[in-house]
Amino acid sequence: MIRKSIKSVVLAVLFGILMPQLSHGEKLYNAQTFTLTNGLVVYLIENHRTPVVSHMVVYRVGSADDPKGKSGLAHFLEHMMFKGPKGSAPERVMEDVNKIGGEVNATTSFDVTSYYEIIPRDNLEHFMKLEASRMQDLPVRLEDVTPEIQVVLEEENMRVGNNPMMQFYRDLYSAYFRHHPYGTMPIGWRHEIKTYTPKDVKAFHRRYYAPDNAFIILSGDLTLSKAKELCEKYYGGIAPAKQARRQRVKEPALESMVEITKTSARVAQSxxxxxxxxxxxxxxxxxxxxxxxxxxxxxxxxxxxxxxxxxxxxxxxxxxxxxxxxxxxxxxxxxxxxxxxxxxxxxxxxxxxxxxxxxxxxxxxxxxxxx
Missing domain, CATH: 3.30.830.10 (Metalloenzyme, LuxS/M16 peptidase-like)
Structure with missing residues (x-):
């Protein structure tokens, strides 16, 4: 129950923070804020009921920022943030969280990509070190990229290819957002997923995964002074990118109704x-x-x-x-x-x-x- 409540608070504040200015989320949850010299913004919600903390890193980049011809790359990078040589930070995150009975996950939306761990308070420093390491540098190898492409293709097949309703949504979004990248699902198109290279992944990471294009939400049994100490120690030395800017086309208004009909023998009710x-x-x-x-x-x-x-x-x-x-x-x-x-x-x-x-x-x- 404590883990669920911590996650709920973090997600609620996340929605408040995603806007250009911090909205009601900060006041409602008494979030404390500080910014490192490299531009990384940190939000802290203290909750001292149990010795548990949530550590979430959010990058201001999502599938709507995918390079042309490489749809789904933001989502694929999310996968690659858990891959690497044995003992590397990306490879260790999930394994180390599981060893201590914590919770780890990541998600890619149109606008942001986020990673979080819910862990015992005494393990926060270890995971902050790992997160900072994979923010600063991601070892991308062909031997990891090639099999992960197959994993994502199978995920796309499971979520969309074998799901008539999701196929309909894919077509609907493509018809509604004719120019804006919201018209493409975050997982991307199969024929473009197959073209990813280590160079693609590395370039995307280098451009967008930087302290001045991210913010951190810490929630749980942690004081402001300790949060500042740890963030400065592990994130403070990472150089800002100073180039991560969203470049999105504006969607023109629809001038007439667009109607899509899709039939499937696998669907009993319309x-x-x-x-x-x-x-x-x-x-x-x-x-x-x-x-x-x-x-x-x-x-x-x-x-x-x-x-x-x-x-x-x-x-x-x-x-x-x-x-x-x-x-x-x-x-x-x-x-x-x-x-x-x-x-x-x-x-x-x-x-x-x-x-x-x-x-x-x-x-x-x-x-x-x-x-």
Whole structure:
């Protein structure tokens, strides 16, 4: 339970930090902040209930920053951050965490790549040393890259190739984001994954994995003075890159509706997915995104959501209904409506019902009691 609560706090603050300015996350969780001379920003959330700490390193680079023709490279680099010669920092991280019963993981999104360990407090220095080592230098060998390409291809096959719904999402994002890199899934395209070389990986790491393009979140049984001491000791000597800048094209507004239909004999029930543009979170004016986030919860929550209850429980034309909205994407974001039709209900009928219910809601809104 303690590990889960620490992780929840760290992830909540992470979302607050991802924006250009630190938002409510710092105040809500009493995060303390300091910056090293090389530009590395550190956030500390003290929690002294148990002798456990979470150490998360977040790089401001994601799949939307992949080089042209090398889609998925940010995700592949995440894999390579755990590969290397025997005894090297990348190779030791996962093995050493497992030895002490800790937790280790990494993830690549459109905008960031993050790595974390949840470990006993007394082991923090060891893992900070390993993380700093693989930030500063990553030994990339052909003998590691070649088999890992096969691992990622199998991952893509499992997640997308053998999953009709994910194939649909892949096509949907490609059609919606025609120019912006959000149109490509973080795992990348198979034909481009096959072309990765050690040089590609090394260059991408050298450009983006630097202290001035990263921040650290420390949470748990740790004081500010100790955090400063350890971060300065292990991260302070790493030179800044002074060149990591995002270069992304702007997505033009859609001038007409785009509709995609995909059929599969492996899918018993049809689904309807509607995607539309939405505002991202703005620290200077948080009300639009905040109000939208609250409204979406009020519409789709399975216990009290107005549209969920109407479509699933009253009309019984859908077996499931959800609304997804990520206000923390750096660039364009969307609202995505996903509904699975009941037996005997066509996708066209379900789509029409959704649109009618949304129209009714726009006209009537929430009552004071529902809010």
């Amino acid at each position: 689904s309807v997915v509607l995607m539309m543009p939405a505002p991202t979170y703005d620290p200077e004016n948080p009300i639009p995104a905040g109000a939208l986030d609250l409204g979406i919860y009020g519409l789709s929550n399975s216990a009290t959501g107005l549209l969920y209850r109407r479509l699933v429980e009253e009309l019984k034309i859908a077996t499931s209904f959800s609304l997804d909205y990520d206000p923390y994407q750096l660039d364009n974001t969307t609202i995505t409506i996903v509904a699975r039709s009941s037996l005997g209900i066509s996708p066209e009928a379900l789509k029409q019902a959704i649109q009618e219910e949304i129209k009714n809601f726009i006209e009537k809104g929430f009552t004071a009691e529902q809010l």
